Amino acid sequence: METLPGAEFLNYHHLRYFWTVATEGSLRRASEKLRVSQPSMCTQIKLLETSLGETLFRPSGRSLVLTEFGQLVYGYAEEIFTLGGEILRATKQAPGVRALRLNVGIVDSFPKLMSYEILRPVLEHQPPVRLTCHEGKLADLVSQLNTHRLDVVLSDEPASPGMAGKVFNHLLGSSEITFCAMPALAKTLKGRFPRNLDGAPALLPTQNCSLRRDLEKWFRSAGVEPRVTAEFEDAALTKIVATASHGFIAVPTVVASDAIERYGFVSIGRTKEVTTQFYAITTERRFTHPAILAITEHLRGAKKKAKP
Numbered sequence: 001m002e003t004l005p006g007a008e009f010l011n012y013h014h015l016r017y018f019w020t021v022a023t024e025g026s027l028r029r030a031s032e033k034l035r036v037s038q039p040s041m042c043t044q045i046k047l048l049e050t051s052l053g054e055t056l057f058r059p060s061g062r063s064l065v066l067t068e069f070g071q072l073v074y075g076y077a078e079e080i081f082t083l084g085g086e087i088l089r090a091t092k093q094a095p096g097v098r099a100l101r102l103n104v105g106i107v108d109s110f111p112k113l114m115s116y117e118i119l120r121p122v123l124e125h126q127p128p129v130r131l132t133c134h135e136g137k138l139a140d141l142v143s144q145l146n147t148h149r150l151d152v153v154l155s156d157e158p159a160s161p162g163m164a165g166k167v168f169n170h171l172l173g174s175s176e177i178t179f180c181a182m183p184a185l186a187k188t189l190k191g192r193f194p195r196n197l198d199g200a201p202a203l204l205p206t207q208n209c210s211l212r213r214d215l216e217k218w219f220r221s222a223g224v225e226p227r228v229t230a231e232f233e234d235a236a237l238t239k240i241v242a243t244a245s246h247g248f249i250a251v252p253t254v255v256a257s258d259a260i261e262r263y264g265f266v267s268i269g270r271t272k273e274v275t276t277q278f279y280a281i282t283t284e285r286r287f288t289h290p291a292i293l294a295i296t297e298h299l300r301g302a303k304k305k306a307k308p
Contacts, residue, residue: 012080014048017041018056019077022066079149100129102291105141105153108233109209113255113262114278115154118172121298122291129291142167145283152292153281157210168285172278172299175252177215180265185245193269194222201247202226206233211276215250218274239263252276 021030021041031038049055056070066074102122106115115133122129134141134150141153142163153159158169179197181189189196197219204226205212212231219225229247232238242249243263251259259265280292287293 011048011051014044014051015073015077016081017044018048018070019074019081021045021057021064022070022074022077025063027064100125100127100289100291101132102129102152102289103132103134103150105134105136105144105150107138107141107153107155107157108135109205109211109235110154110156110278111252111255111276112236113258114252117255118154118278118295118299121294125291125294131291139163142281145281148283151282151289155279155281156276158277158279159281167281167283170280170282170287170296172280172296173254174275174277175254176270176272177211177250177274177276178253178256178270179248179250179268180242180256180259181248181268182243182245182264183266185248186266186268189248189268194224194271196268197222197226197248198224200226201229203230203232203238203242203247203249204228205235205238205250206231209233211250211274214274214276218271221273250274 017030017034017036020034021027024030024033027038027041031041034041045056052069052073054069055067056073057064058067059065104119119131119133122131134144136144138153138155138157138159141150141155142159144150145153145167159167179193185201189200191198204215207213226248230241232241238249239251239259241247242265248268249265253270256267256270260267280287280295282292287296
């Protein structure tokens with residue numbers, strides 16, 4: 001389908017018709033909601049498809065379903081009109097009570113308990129902050145950061161210079177590693193640490209995680225070879241699987257006590273030779289968002305308390 005010559009902007013009226021049909025799941029219900037005739041709405045959506053160069057719906061029996069491209073456009077439209085609704089609500093509030101927003105991207109492998117510890121000041125911030133968290137791969141999250149769909153990305157490794165756009169890596173802190181297992185599994189492990197890890201079932205991060213590479217190097221230097229039973233990108237899923245005694249896990253020491261309390265693990269060893277880092281990645285050299293400043297102040301205070 002050809003694009004209309006000179007179509008260099010998006011017609012948001014057409015986009016709203018499309019979004020309403022997709023949301024309502026019916027052309028009839030959408031036309032009733034917007035009080036626009038069905039033929040008129042069809043015409044406007046056709047004009048949108050022409051300007052975008054691809055179809056948005058395909059027939060399925062008597063219904064319309066989104067094409068793959070339509071699903072992509074719907075995702076953007078959902079954000080646009082959700083934000084539009086928030087603008088209207090914000091204008092009705094006094095300036096002093098308008099809520100701040102913080103959109104955070106969290107890398108899959110980032111420890112969830114650590115995520116909560118870092119974000120806790122945002123949840124307790126005054127004036128209130130509306131926090132929205134998204135999970136994904138580092139490259140995808142950095143891409144969203146560069147298009148300003150995210151304010152900050154939490155990662156356990158820095159963004160490389162090869163990633164699109166200019167971003168800055170801010171080291172929030174680091175932690176040693178504690179190995180944990182359920183009591184039933186821990187009782188079957190033989191020898192003192194780290195020998196008790198040799199041949200033991202292990203639930204480890206996937207090979208693309210920096211922590212996995214560091215652990216593999218440390219295993220070799222310690223002369224142990226765990227039996228890898230499963231690999232995960234999601235740290236939270238790793239802990240859930242570990243509760244069924246399928247293997248031991250490696251967690252940052254800074255959140256090990258929480259993991260032990262929440263999941264019932266026991267510590268089977270700790271090493272200072274493997275550390276994991278926590279980064280905040282932004283498009284700014286210096287933090288300016290009040291909520292992000294609250295995070296750094298909280299972490300700074302926690303470090304001072306931790307010093308002997």
